[in-house]
Amino acid sequence: MTEGIEAAAKPATITAAVLIIGDEILSGRTKDRNGGYIAEYLTAIGIDLREVRVVPDVEDEIVDAVNALRARYTYVFTTGGIGPTHDDITADAIARAFGVSIDEDPRAIAMLLEYIRPEDMNAARRRMARIPAGARLVVNPISKAPGFWIGNVIVMAGIPAIMQVMLDNVAPQLATGVPMMSRTVRAACREGDVAADLATIAANHGTVSIGSYPFMENGQYGTHLVLRSRDAQALEAAHNEVIALVARMTLAAG
Amino acid sequence: MTEGIEAAAKPATITAAVLIIGDEILSGRTKDRNGGYIAEYLTAIGIDLREVRVVPDVEDEIVDAVNALRARYTYVFTTGGIGPTHDDITADAIARAFGVSIDEDPRAIAMLLEYIRPEDMNAARRRMARIPAGARLVVNPISKAPGFWIGNVIVMAGIPAIMQVMLDNVAPQLATGVPMMSRTVRAACREGDVAADLATIAANHGTVSIGSYPFMENGQYGTHLVLRSRDAQALEAAHNEVIALVARMTLAAG
Structure with a gap:
């Protein structure tokens, strides 16, 4: 036994918040299922979910919530608002929260082109490739439009099936504590x-x-x-x- | 036509937040259904739900969330944490948030005695009659333990069937805007x-x-x-x- 190679002790607690973004949840039209899914998932891998917030598709609200939560918890997981339409403003809000620029990411464009025929690529679809500077991409094997991970914030889709594969994708890279x-x-x-x-x-x-x-x-x-x-x-x-x-x-x- | 009896114009927007209190939601053990139910309900009666938060059974967290939300929205609806056990701390947290005292309310004791036999009344059950000073009671026709309404905060049970009758009970007294x-x-x-x-x-x-x-x-x-x-x-x-x-x-x- 060599003293130098003891297993590193797990940190006591790794914490997280979930930020659910979308008018459709607040109007009651869509019933959120992502919060409960992420809660159960994080508990199982040894991350303590400490808070969930639901905010509307309003940039100031998203920026304020992201900044409040990322200062307080080890990780923040967001869902929703990364599609191609005018109400999908999460990526821009995250860039503003971190004070970084945002632009079309060639890696994300390449991913989209695995799914979208070049003749169907348009300005709206290109918006899904807007990624804040410095972010890592989170792959989406289903419809290819990626999520991303910047600082301690992980940005995922709102469609449950896509959110779930994104979470599977990032989970092995998360720090985890002793499971409850x-x-x-x-x-x-x-x-x-x-x-x-x-x-x-x-x-x-x-x-x-x-x-x-x-x-x-x-x-x-x-x-x-x-x-x-x-x-x-x-x-x-x-x-x-x-x-x-x-x-x-x-x-x-x- | 008398000018004095024009119908009062509805205010443009009445806003609300929902605060869901409970470790069991954050662990994923219980999947919240109250947030979506209240969202749909408020939309239908002309109240804009603007934010939802889920916080644990931790007094400081409840106090901070209540104070942040009640300052911002017309109404705050809370669910959970008003039962008889040691982890039911919502009433005490609300009293602290409002800076008022809290004590056993004889009206609430009388309600409990409609449901609980006098020989079954014990210290734990009496806790369900602890009501912050100045609050109105919100009746619970199912299991009698009341919710309450203080300032712009309406405190309801976490069990969906009971929360729903409590909401029916308070709805006619809420200010509402033009429905969406x-x-x-x-x-x-x-x-x-x-x-x-x-x-x-x-x-x-x-x-x-x-x-x-x-x-x-x-x-x-x-x-x-x-x-x-x-x-x-x-x-x-x-x-x-x-x-x-x-x-x-x-x-x-x-």
Whole structure:
């Protein structure tokens, strides 16, 4: 064993925010599915999603949100607004947020030409090749128009299938922390029946976060108790206490 | 006709933000449905949803988001964090955001007792009756634990069925603007084929916002062109131009 080649310790937490850009989400016409997908994906690879924002197709709003979020979190993932139409203004807004120029990128034009016949290339489609100076491209195997990655901001499409392959593409290059582990206990009782004991268990295991999510099934109330931690030993200890609590409740009810 | 009894003109725009509170949304365990529901609901009654944020069950985060949003928009609607367990901290965070005290509200206790047997009332359940000073209660016909309305902030449950009845309950008391009208044209072509003409139509009708939403169906690309405006005449004029544009595209393709 050589001391010099110990595995580098994972950083405790890598954080992220998601910025969803689009009038159609705020009008309710389109129901966002990207936020929930990215949340689950990041949790699985050990990145803590800390905030989600939805803003309209308004440049000032996008610039302000990007600058607020990129200063606060390890990564910011944006979705939407990188298509060919006049309401697709994300790339320009990101360039302005970073104070860099933006221009047609020959690498992006080459990608578009894998998909678009030269005779169909027009000014609108060329807009999809506008990339802020210094950004890396994020490939899009589906419709070729790329996303990009500048600083700690990763800009992706709004169409879920395309966003998902873009995320697959960038994920191996992301720094990740120790993944959060979780245990779920299903309790056939109401939240208010277990709340006091649950608070005690939570207080006794500071590294375990315990959430309680009521549901109704066939006219009966129940509660999912969800324990989350990066500390396997603390998680198991708290999990055992919650199982014992639910068993006591069930006996009491029986 | 008496000049004094003219109908009061509706204000041009009433704005809103939604603040979704809950670790379970950010971990991806629960997929939020409240944001999209409220978006569609507010659009229909003439309130412009301008921003959505999702924050964790962390008091400082909730306080900061509430204060940022309530200063900017006519209304802020929050969902989540008003149950009986230790992670339900929304009411306390709202009281702190407004700088008011919070205590058990006898009106809320009376509501809870319509649903909870006196022998089942415990300290955890009493927490659901903690209401910031000066707030009006928002009734919950399902499980009785009320939401509340303080200043321009309306605090609702996270469980969709309960949030929805709470919103029905407050809606008649909200100020509303002229409702947004919309027209959708389905085009059997790709966004990039219509983008330039669409930008011209959008530029010629400043009061109409035009969005373009690509889709794929049976291996064929298509685009939904959505026009939105509060001005019926401008909307119809732009709509007719978009219909003519799509007809030209179809002829060209045929």
